[in-house]
Amino acid sequence: MSNQIDQLSTNQAGHLEIGGVDSLDLVKQYKTPLVVYDVKSIRDQIHHFQKVFQDNGVDFAVSYASKAFACIAMFQLINQEKAHIDVVSGGELYTAIKAGFPMERVSFHGNDKSREELEMAVEHQIGVIILDNFHEIDLLKEVLEDKQSHINVMLRVTPGVSAHTHEYDQTGQVDSKFGFDIQSGQARKALGLVLEDQRMNMLGIHCHIGSQIFEVKGFEMAAVKLIDTLADWNKEIGYVAKVVNVGGGFGIKYTEDDDPIAPEMFVDAIVKAIKKRTEEVNLPMPAVWIEPGRSIAGPAGYNLYTVGSRKDVPGIRSYVTVDGGMGDNIRPALYQAKYEAVLAKNPSAPIKETVRIAGKYCESGDILIQKQDLPATQPGDVLAMLDTGAYGYAMASNYNRNPRPAVVFVENGKSQVAIRRETFEDLVALDEEFN
Ligand code: LLP
Numbered sequence: 001m002s003n004q005i006d007q008l009s010t011n012q013a014g015h016l017e018i019g020g021v022d023s024l025d026l027v028k029q030y031k032t033p034l035v036v037y038d039v040k041s042i043r044d045q046i047h048h049f050q051k052v053f054q055d056n057g058v059d060f061a062v063s064y065a066s067k068a069f070a071c072i073a074m075f076q077l078i079n080q081e082k083a084h085i086d087v088v089s090g091g092e093l094y095t096a097i098k099a100g101f102p103m104e105r106v107s108f109h110g111n112d113k114s115r116e117e118l119e120m121a122v123e124h125q126i127g128v129i130i131l132d133n134f135h136e137i138d139l140l141k142e143v144l145e146d147k148q149s150h151i152n153v154m155l156r157v158t159p160g161v162s163a164h165t166h167e168y169d170q171t172g173q174v175d176s177k178f179g180f181d182i183q184s185g186q187a188r189k190a191l192g193l194v195l196e197d198q199r200m201n202m203l204g205i206h207c208h209i210g211s212q213i214f215e216v217k218g219f220e221m222a223a224v225k226l227i228d229t230l231a232d233w234n235k236e237i238g239y240v241a242k243v244v245n246v247g248g249g250f251g252i253k254y255t256e257d258d259d260p261i262a263p264e265m266f267v268d269a270i271v272k273a274i275k276k277r278t279e280e281v282n283l284p285m286p287a288v289w290i291e292p293g294r295s296i297a298g299p300a301g302y303n304l305y306t307v308g309s310r311k312d313v314p315g316i317r318s319y320v321t322v323d324g325g326m327g328d329n330i331r332p333a334l335y336q337a338k339y340e341a342v343l344a345k346n347p348s349a350p351i352k353e354t355v356r357i358a359g360k361y362c363e364s365g366d367i368l369i370q371k372q373d374l375p376a377t378q379p380g381d382v383l384a385m386l387d388t389g390a391y392g393y394a395m396a397s398n399y400n401r402n403p404r405p406a407v408v409f410v411e412n413g414k415s416q417v418a419i420r421r422e423t424f425e426d427l428v429a430l431d432e433e434f435n
Contacts, residue, residue, distance in 0.1 A: 004256065004340045004386055008347050016344045016384050018302055019410030023344045026415060027304055027382050030406050033324030034304040035393050037069075037418070039077060039411035041300035046081045048264040049290065056271045058288055063107055065248045065293030066092050068390040069301070073409055073418035075099035084127065086291050090117040097124060107245075107291075109156070111178050118143045121151070128152040130206050130245070132179055134186075137193050144199040153194055154245060155180055156206045157187045159225035161218050179207065182229055191233060202239070204286060205230065208247025211294060214260045219246065220273040227274060231281040245289040246270050252298045254387050255338045263295035294390035301389020303329060303405075304344065307381045308360070318355045320374070322383055325359015326366040327402045329385070329392045333365045341372050344382040349375035357383070361400050393419070401427050
């Protein structure tokens with residue numbers, strides 16, 4: 001049996017328990033499909049990251065990559081833990097504003113920020129805009145001039161490191177849509193443009209090499225590349241960075257096939273690599289910022305589904321269908337992402353069969369788990385899919401006009417709604433009559 005299941009909590013009745021609440025009680029109260037977050041798990045992972053920096057005696061920011069899962073309650077929780085957030089759209093920024101999130105702890109990413117988005121960022125005086133391309137530098141110059149304002153910026157650069165991960169999840173290699181290329185001199189040119197503008201305060205540089213990465217080496221190489229770049233800029237024009245932001249991407253365990261080190265151990269290695277290199281090239285130690293998304297939100301999330309129909313294809317396999325699918329978790333269909341699921345009423349019940357867990361969407365590719373060992377199941381049983389907290393609800397859609405699930409936060413035996421379940425009324429709320 002995999003570690004994933006061994007690590008689950010069960011109560012006296014043998015039911016899966018999340019944040020001290022019986023998962024079957026959650027289902028009774030909120031129905032399925034249901035997304036559940038274990039709040040303590042989110043807090044703990046942020047603390048683990050913070051502690052690594054403290055232990056290394058380094059200035060830092062843990063900036064939650066909110067694209068993994070964003071809503072008002074999530075931002076308020078992140079704020080309680082004194083972490084930063086990064087946003088990638090006006091919508092994420094708006095959510096942060098609505099949550100009362102301190103704007104000085106917000107970074108703004110994106111490879112095509114619009115003029116309106118930049119205006120919003122400047123009006124709200126967010127902590128830093130992470131510049132991605134020359135068009136954006138021009139736009140931001142105009143916005144700052146119009147508004148007679150100032151803002152902190154960083155440059156996102158591509159260090160030329162290929163992370164060992166799914167192709168769609170790689171971003172740090174030279175042939176990428178993100179950031180300024182170091183090798184060809186684009187990053188150096190961008191630095192010049194930023195420094196000549198008195199309205200931009202150049203905090204430092206950023207890179208993000210990819211997501212769901214298991215190897216430390218790529219992070220260390222990227223970190224060294226950033227410091228070497230800063231050393232070149234220092235020699236040439238005396239520039240000294242206050243911040244080096246190494247992005248996110250720390251891989252997590254989804255199934256027994258995954259064996260990553262703890263997320264904070266990646267950070268420990270990165271910090272040590274930066275310390276060593278800055279000493280070697282004689283630069284002051286900058287603050288180190290990280291942007292973990294998956295490692296904070298992923299392991300904290302559970303998707304609860306009710307089992308419905310079943311199809312046994314003689315001699316081939318059995319399909320067990322649940323009341324959700326690609327609308328609430330597109331990752332298996334889009335990236336062939338793998339997950340594990342358990343029977344909520346008895347996660348360690350003896351295994352009876354191996355089945356394919358299908359979603360309810362009208363598409364053959366709507367399979368949540370290709371092969372899952374399960375005890376015997378009946379219609380009405382609840383299945384809990386594990387580690388679904390990152391890029392699940394965040395990438396949810398209304399395909400087939402299915403309402404998106406509710407999202408519930410649980411902690412210390414109490415639950416609260418973070419996002420209410422969509423209704424059919426919500427689904428037609430934007431529709432206009434045809435005349
Ligand atoms: N910082 C930047 C600039 C990023 O682009 C990302 C993720 C992160 C931080 C957070 O990376 P994490 O720690 O979550 O790996 N939808 C895909 C993942 C896309 C990640 C995009 N960027 C998936 O479901 O696997």
